[in-house]
Amino acid sequence: MFIFTVEYKDSPRGIIGIDKSRKLVSKFWEEVPDPTPEKIRELVSNMREKIFFTRSSLYGCDILDNNGDVIGFLPLKGVL
Numbered sequence: 526m527f528i529f530t531v532e533y534k535d536s537p538r539g540i541i542g543i544d545k546s547r548k549l550v551s552k553f554w555e556e557v558p559d560p561t562p563e564k565i566r567e568l569v570s571n572m573r574e575k576i577f578f579t580r581s582s583l584y585g586c587d588i589l590d591n592n593g594d595v596i597g598f599l600p601l602k603g604v605l
Contacts, residue, residue: 528560535570541588543597 527545531553532536543549557564573583588597 528557529554531555533568534580536575537568537569538572538575539599540565540568540572540583541597541599543588547596 529541533582535595585599587595590596
């Protein structure tokens with residue numbers, strides 16, 4: 526699984542995981558080097574701190590291809 530973030534700098538606006546058999550071509554998403562469970566927890570925690578004062582909430586969902594197959598995920602539902 527490849528892990529990508531938007532505005533990485535240790536406090537991302539979004540995190541996604543994409544199956545390694547897929548290729549993500551985007552100028553907005555940046556791959557996280559060595560995405561250990563601890564690193565993902567740290568990124569999610571930093572996201573929570575960032576949105577705390579906006580009264581927003583974090584959520585997760587699967588990412589599907591055009592056939593309905595799961596090819597990725599927003600890891601928030603399994604990490605927290």
